[in-house]
Each structure stands twice: as C-alpha cells, then as structure tokens.
Amino acid sequence: MAKVRVVVTDERACGRRVEHGVYLVAGEGEPGGVLDLFTLINPPIPYPVALHRSPRLVQADAILERQPMETWWVGTSLRTEEKKNADEWAYEMFGMPVEKRVRIGDCEGVRGASEAVAVLAAAVSYDTRIPRMFRTLTERNIQELPGKAVVYYNKLHTALVNYTENQQVSDLLTAQAAVWRLAHVIPPHTIGQFVPTLSTLLYLMGLRQDASVMLRTITQQEYVL
Amino acid sequence: MKVTSLLVCVGEKYYKLHQVINEYKRLGVSKRIAATSIPEGLQEGVSKVFVAHPRAIVNVSDPKTLRELADFLYQWHYVGMMGDPLEEHMLSIAYALSELSEKEPGVYANAESTFGLTYQMGIIGYAPFSGFQLVLKESETDLPTELDHMRPLVDAGVLELVHVVYEEGSNG
Numbered sequence: 001m002a003k004v005r006v007v008v009t010d011e012r013a014c015g016r017r018v019e020h021g022v023y024l025v026a027g028e029g030e031p032g033g034v035l036d037l038f039t040l041i042n043p044p045i046p047y048p049v050a051l052h053r054s055p056r057l058v059q060a061d062a063i064l065e066r067q068p069m070e071t072w073w074v075g076t077s078l079r080t081e082e083k084k085n086a087d088e089w090a091y092e093m094f095g096m097p098v099e100k101r102v103r104i105g106d107c108e109g110v111r112g113a114s115e116a117v118a119v120l121a122a123a124v125s126y127d128t129r130i131p132r133m134f135r136t137l138t139e140r141n142i143q144e145l146p147g148k149a150v151v152y153y154n155k156l157h158t159a160l161v162n163y164t165e166n167q168q169v170s171d172l173l174t175a176q177a178a179v180w181r182l183a184h185v186i187p188p189h190t191i192g193q194f195v196p197t198l199s200t201l202l203y204l205m206g207l208r209q210d211a212s213v214m215l216r217t218i219t220q221q222e223y224v225l
Numbered sequence: 226m227k228v229t230s231l232l233v234c235v236g237e238k239y240y241k242l243h244q245v246i247n248e249y250k251r252l253g254v255s256k257r258i259a260a261t262s263i264p265e266g267l268q269e270g271v272s273k274v275f276v277a278h279p280r281a282i283v284n285v286s287d288p289k290t291l292r293e294l295a296d297f298l299y300q301w302h303y304v305g306m307m308g309d310p311l312e313e314h315m316l317s318i319a320y321a322l323s324e325l326s327e328k329e330p331g332v333y334a335n336a337e338s339t340f341g342l343t344y345q346m347g348i349i350g351y352a353p354f355s356g357f358q359l360v361l362k363e364s365e366t367d368l369p370t371e372l373d374h375m376r377p378l379v380d381a382g383v384l385e386l387v388h389v390v391y392e393e394g395s396n397g
Contacts, residue, residue: 002367002368002379002380002386003386004361004365004366004367004386004387004388005385005386005387005388006387006388006389006390007358007387007388007389007390008390008391008392009252009255009389009390009391009392010251010252010391010392011391012248012252012255013239013240013244013248014239014240015239016389016391017255017257017360017389018257018360019360019361019362020359020360020361020362020369020372021257021359021360022257022258022259022260022263022357022358022359022375022384023255023256023257023258023357023358023359023360024231024233024254024255024256024257024258024274024357025253025254025255025355025356025357025358026253026254026273026274026351026352026353026354026355027249027253027254027274027352027353027355028253028355028356036250036352037249037250037251037252037253037352038246038249038250038253038254038276038350038351038352039350039351039352040246040250040316040349040350041316041348041349041350041351042313042314042315042316042317043282043312043313043314043315043316043347044278044281044282044315044316044319044347044348044349045347045348046282046345046346046347047232047277047281047346047347047348048345048346049346051234051236051279051346052234053234053258053259054258054259054262055231055232055233055256055258055262055264055274056231056232056233057229057230057231057232057264057266058229058230058231058232058275059227059229059230060228060230060272060273060275060351061227063230063232063275063348072232074227074229075229075264075265075266076264121284121345122284124343125284125286125287125341125343126286126341126343166237166279166344167337167342167343167344168279168343168344168345168346169282169284169343169344169345169346170279170345170346172343206286206287
C-alpha cells in the first residue's frame, strides 16, 4: 500500500483540488521559509504563442538567459517542435516563409524568426476602423471565392473576435498572417478588388511597411491611405 | 548535465495576473494536468516550473507612451517601481493594470481605450519543482482500482498520493 500524505493548504482562486485529479506542484513549502515560493521575472520574457494546456519541457538556463525561444525545448517538447513543419509554422505566424518575412516590410533586415515575431508583436495594434474593413471584405464575398480564401477569412474573423474579447497580441499576429495568406490565395482576377482592402487592414494593424509592400508587390500600386 | 524544467501557461479564466502573482508567492504553484502529461527527468528542488500569463506584457498604442501610462497608474498609487528604463518594470505595470481592472473597472476601461492597450503572453516567474500529486478522496487510503493504470508512477515515486485539507476559513 502506498503512503498517503496530508497536504494542508488554503483554497485557491481556481477552487479546491478535484478528487482523482493529478497536480503539478512547485514551490511547496512554508510561507516565510528560506526559499522563495515563486520568483518573479521582471521584465517578463515574451512567449508569443497561444495558451496551451500541457506543460512544455524546457531548459531553465535558456529561458533565464533570454535566449531565442527555439533553444528552450528539450525531450519530447523538442521533438514536438522539430516535428512541426517549419514552413507550416511560418505560414501560421507570418503568412509567408521565414526567408521572405525577414526581407520585406516591417521585418526587413531582422536576423531570424524570433526577432521577426518580436518586431511584429511590438508593432501590431488595433484600430477601431478594422471591423469596417473586414465588413467590406465580407460584403464583397471574399469568403465565397474558390480555393482556400474561406479558410483564411475564417481565421481572420476568429482572430479579430478573439482580440476584441481578450486584447491579446497573439490574436493580432494571427490576423495579420491571415491577411497575408488571403492576399496570396485569392484568384488573380480578384486582386484589384481585394488587395487594397487587405493592405489597409495591415495598415490599421500598425504594419505600415507591410501594407505598402503588399500593395506594391501584389497590385503594383503605391500605398496611399 | 542540464536538468529538465517545465513551462506552463495560466489562463485568464480563473486568474488575473495580480491574482496569480499574489497566490503563487503565498502558496506556490499548483496546476492540474492530464495524467498522460507527466514527464520524466524532473528533479525535486532543482528543476524549475516557469509560469506564463497572457497579460504579462503591456503594449501602448502610438502616440501614447509607456511613460504616460506609468504616470497615469501612479496617480492611482498602483505602481511601486517607477525607475528607468521603464521597460524593466513591465511586470509592475502589468500587475498594476490587472489590479486596477478588478478594483476600479471603470478607470481601467478608460485607460484601456485611452492608451489602446494590448497584451502579450510572457513568462512571469518560476518556482522550484516539488512533484506530481494525485488527490485521493477522504475515504481512500490507497489508489482506487479504477486508477490502477497509474500504479507504476506511484510505485516509482513519480506520483505522490495526497489528501488535501483546507485551512479553516480559507477562501483563496
């Protein structure tokens, strides 16, 4: 028979522990003891991903030294990260391959994917005119176009709704990537109809260089707000 | 040899940023995970458990500045550290906003629109790894039959069986 220990604690904000639940416990000790129960990191280390439920295996030193996120993972988490197709990740995050992302627009000249994410995260913002622009796309039926337009239209919609509820930068990053994908998957004969609106969306998200590049390279027009 | 550590996210559903910080500093980290998520290679007291929160990093929309936001918060006596560079006190600013959103929701809503606030997930701290615990019912003195598949983890000392007793009058 295994030993059962009695844990005496206060109730937490998330309520009491669930019977037969498994809990990860850290910093368990007496308040006021020798060791800090929880050591703060100020300023926080950016972790620009969507919320995940499972714990990730990491190297503490890589995080504390603020090394690029790619170097944090170990064990199964490293294998999971490696398994992810690099292009798939880049399309999800940037709407384009990393090699292209670091050469153009707001990320031109950055040294890699991590830096590009940091640049975009610092640049993106929300403008109250964004819903109107999105409505314009909807009224012109971009979602009815053949191919993958509807996929990225839905992604854009979800990201914008999530953003208005939670004000998370990660949702704006998802939104800008979806805008780039939309510009690339719509049929060529509809470019003139949609790309100016898509580039305005980028502009309103604070990505002014990107907006200009999109308009210049896809429609061969100069950007004028 | 490097020791494996863990990184977990805490959602906003139950915890605002200031609540996480207050609670974890007082009680340490306790986070429910799937039984299938128990990893190997962690060392008690040596491995760290890092915690990320979606509102750890605050961005202010142009033309407003972080300094203006900090000055605004200072009026409400919510920010303790106001040195330069201000970015080094980001957690204090995020904490102040989180507390403001709870204590003065109207003032917070005003700040949110005035400063065009956006948030980014960030790692806010860490605690030394203690272990994995399985909570038994009060009447149970051993792993129940329906959880027999976890017996190897218990026998290997990876999963500890516990009864949880709450301090009288505790309300989180």
